[in-house]
Amino acid sequence: MSFKLDHNLSNYHWEARCCMGCAGCKYGDWIFAPANHEFAWICPEWQWGQFDNWGATGRTRLIDALLVGDLDYSDPLIIEAAFRCFGCGACDVGCKRNLDLEILMMNQSLKVALVDHGYGPMPVHKMISSRIADTGNYYGCNQADRKKWVTDDIKVADKADVLFFVGCMSSFKDQAVAQATARIMNKAGVDFMLLDEEVCCGNLLYSTGQLKKFKGAARLNLKKIKDTGAKTVVCTCADCYRNIKVEYPKVLEMATADLGFEVLHIAELTDKLAKDGKIKAKKEMNMKVTYHDACSLGRLSEPWIPWEGERDAEDWSMLKPRRQFRRGTNGCYEPPRDLIRGISGIELVEMGRHHHNAYHAGEGGGVKEAFPETAQFAANMRVKEAGVTGASAIVTPCVHSKETLSEALPRVNNNIQKVYHLAELVDEAYE
Amino acid sequence: MLSPSQYQEKMRELRAQPYWWDMPDEAYKEMEAAVGPDKITRERAVRQAYVGRGYARELIWFSGQAYPPCCVVQPETTEEVAEIVKICNKYSLPFNPCSSQWAYNANPRFRPDQVQIDLQRMQTLEFDKKNLYAKVGAGVRYGHFCQAAFDNDCYFINTGGGSASCVVANHTVWGCSPLNYRMGNAERRVLACTWVTPEGDIVRTGSWAGKDTSAESGFWGDGLGPNLNGIWRGHIGWFGAMGIVTEMTVKVFSFVEDAKNVMVPEGVSPNTHLAFKSKRVAWQNYVMPSRQALEDVMYDLSHAQVGAAMTKVPVFWRIIAKAQDKEDFWERWSGTTKEDIDNFHMVRILLIGFTNDEQMDYERAVMDEIMAEYGGKATRTKPSDESWFKNADTAGMWMMTNGYSSCEAGIECLRCTYETGKLLGKRLWEAYTPPFMAEYGDPGWFQSNDFGHSSYLEFLVYMNVEKCDPISPAYAPEYIASMISWYFEETPDIDAQTGFLDFFPASCHGILYQGPEFSNYQVWTDRFKDMFDPKTVSNPPAPYDPEFVTEMLPPFMLNKSRRKMRSIERGKSMLLQ
Secondary structure, eight states: OEEESSSOGGGGHHHHHHOOOOSHHHHOOGGGOOSOGGGTOSOHHHHHHOSGGGSHHHHHHHHHHHHHTSSOTTOHHHHHHHHTOOOOOHHHHHHHTTOOOOHHHHHHHHHHHHHHTTOOSOHHHHHHHHHHHHHSSTTOOOGGGTTTTOOTTOOOOSSOSEEEEOOHIIIIIOHHHHHHHHHHHHHHTOOEEOOTTOOOOOHHHHHTTOHHHHHHHHHHHHHHHHHHTOSEEEESSHHHHHIIIIIHHHHTTOOGGGSSSEEEEHHHHHHHHHHTTSSOBOSOOOEEEEEOOOTTTTTTOSOOOOOEEEEETTTTTEEESOOOOOOSTTSSOHHHHHHHHTSTTEEEEOOSSOGGGOOOOSOSTTHHHHOHHHHHHHHHHHHHHHHHTTOSEEEESOHHHHHHHHHHHHHHOSSOOEEEEHHHHHHHHBO | OOOHHHHHHHHHHHOSSOSOOOOOHHHHHHHHHHHOGGGEEOOHHHHHTTSSOSTTHHHHTTTTOBOOOSEEEOOOSHHHHHHHHHHHHHTTOOEEEESSOOSTTSSOBSOSOOEEEEOTTOOOEEEETTTTEEEEETTOBHHHHHHHHHHTTEEOOOOTTOTTSBHHHHHTSOOOOTTHHHHOOGGGGEEEEEEEOTTSOEEEEGGGGSSOGGGOOOOOOOOSSSOTHHHHOOSSOOTTBTBEEEEEEEEOEEOSSSHHHHEEEEEETTEEEEEEOSTTEEEEEEEESSHHHHHHHHHHHHHTTOOSEEEEOOHHHHHHHHOSSHHHHHHHHTTOOHHHHHTOEEEEEEEEOSSOHHHHHHHHHHHHHHHHHHTOEEEOOOSEESSSSSOOOTGGGGTTTSOEEEEEEEEEOHHHHHHHHHHHHHHHHHHSTTTSOOOTTOOOEEEEEGGGTEEEEEEEEEOOGGGGOTTSTTOOHHHHHHHHHIIIIIHHHHHHHHTOOOHHHHHHHSGGGGSGGGHHHHHHHHHHHHHHOTTOOBSTTTTTOHHHHHHHSOTTSOHHHHHHHHHOOOOOOOOOO
């Protein structure tokens, strides 16, 4: 059987029938399993909904039923199960701890199939995608205001090897993060430029299965980036970073290595700058913090490697030619931690679920927009878990999770007082 | 590849009943009132999510013998479980209890009218570290339980079924693990228990038998007079056919102090492990010069009561551990020969200095002395645990072929498991390779239990699942016929030679009890079943509804297989004379 790593749901029928329900997608890596069941789940959707249709292993059976005709795409619970998924990839990494089923691609392809059959995305997703098409940004703001975050103290080059892809959130809503990112580069002597007119990376389009629209966004942004001649694209938004580095090549059927430029998150760049002595931690910050591994910078950030070949049913279902798997192993986990540990006075403590096994913070997949109760549930859980460490602050490399976690603070009301974007913390401590 | 319409046509041939069955509204409403609307559903998309889990899916699900339940209910308390069971009795609805859904019997099979009682919300987990026991609810999994044990300076087994397996369910049957070497089998570690009978009565045993159960510790397993736990537990057990155990207390065992800082999770997936941060915990592998030396050294070490686990490792398990992926496994395995297997004898021993360094030194010294006597050579062994303490990579066993079955599993004397494994390996290699994966005569996985009092054997066969799947282009009914022949004709013959009592046919089919060796036992289990479950609603047909199973067996199960199972006689005991 031919098999291509794309968004055609029928390509994942093998996955749908091979899953035996080991719960790797539910509880993740058993080596890291905690005793407390509340913090044992790695799938926030499943934990919220409890029944197995809300988790990846149940979804394999739904997909099988769709593909063999036992259920129909119009089933409201299948639609809901698909679009309540954050796409955080915890299930995928959990599965690949032992097996190599392409669970995340399967889930994503289900969303695409539902869109293709006319049963998705959810109405609010359609509204936002229209807004992106009309205005070029997620929030429907005036694109002319995109660079208003640039204050007088920030130096932006007209032409440089480094392009700062700011993202909608940091451009319009949480401008402090964009400013902190820019200041770090200024301090380290890294010249950077901005796009003349940046447009939304299309994160919501991809994560809600709107593949054709996302391809359009990918082509547009890649052209804009290439036109600048940039050698490195720096993102402060983990989702922009993942989309440019991983999802654009994925949907355009190319490898990350063939993009023609390097994509770095500010955590990676800053860590390198610190290790090269370009910036140094000077301010003492006496506090205990915990670090939230955003999925887009962690387990989902490995370079994309396209693959097409045969799965030989006669020969133990082996893939021919052999392929390289993305299992979350080489995500960006240590650079942010090294930066935090480098700050005098700060104590970094780990939550029970971290690195590849981290729990989601409720911001992705269009879930917050369509099913806010599930998103809030996930964010609350993460803040609760952070509180158990005794930390007073959470540091995250993701602007969106900074938002969802910050919103959860008053709801949970524990010892967590503040959520930092990593760039803000580094900007404050490093000179 | 079949189209949806071709698949539906094929399934109409294989399925004995329509796929979907809608339960009576009245019954549903009563259940909804018992647990609340958030904890029950009969939406088809939810019901479908519970189909075809765990072992033997290639024989049961692919062959059209697995159906979605008629509803899924997630009770949170024992009282809610009892209410649901009573309603099932009232409407003669069969019910199927599940938690991890990892066993053969934890999903509806053979009939579509079963109520799925999903116990995963029952997450009680309380430790009494001073008195070395823990209270555990029916939803708790081993991986979480083991970490809780470390947090309380204790340790516990992780079952052969894997970290995702349910603690309570495993204690109703044998609950096997290499760590049983020191702790004994799981069903013998059960203390107080809350049991919902097949008719919905709540029975509390052991210390919980008092009037005010909340005041009781759960420390004792026996009640006054007979121990009623004996009705529902057993080596093979009832697999849900004798009601539902909702919570129990179990013995736990003291470990090196500050256990959670001794067993530290490290690494990034898939290369993660528990790093040993104390020299008082160590795995040690030894290569023995011969098969006989391996058998003898396990016997002698057991008698010396040395070690905390002792297991013989099949060669391909080591290759699985090293392989980067399935293709890598096959590349490595393709270089293996029968000679390699015949000449490789590895035993893996766990040492723990529970009390102090001196205990560790003593255990190691005795082990070294015995090993020297038999020519065992220590090999480099990582100072970490990848499997058995907290993680058990059972799911990883699917990596090579995407399907395997334990065709034999049981507990007997050490010699019996040695001999049975050898005969199984030889016969599989000579007559069933292909179609099964080449194991080159490897005698399977066996280990010492209870300091050598007994031994556990599990013999696995690895098959090409695609050949069992009607939807695959590789589908081959004759392949399934070979599997049936191996399971139901060949392995009973070998058992008859060695006296090995194989658990699996009994737990899956009940038919074994019809053999001449079990006539009287069957009469009495029949009586118990009739008395406690007069409407046969508790998880039929597992394990004990032979007539039903005989009628509903998949069409590919040959009549001669049935006859064989009915007529097999148990062989002579191999206990040392």
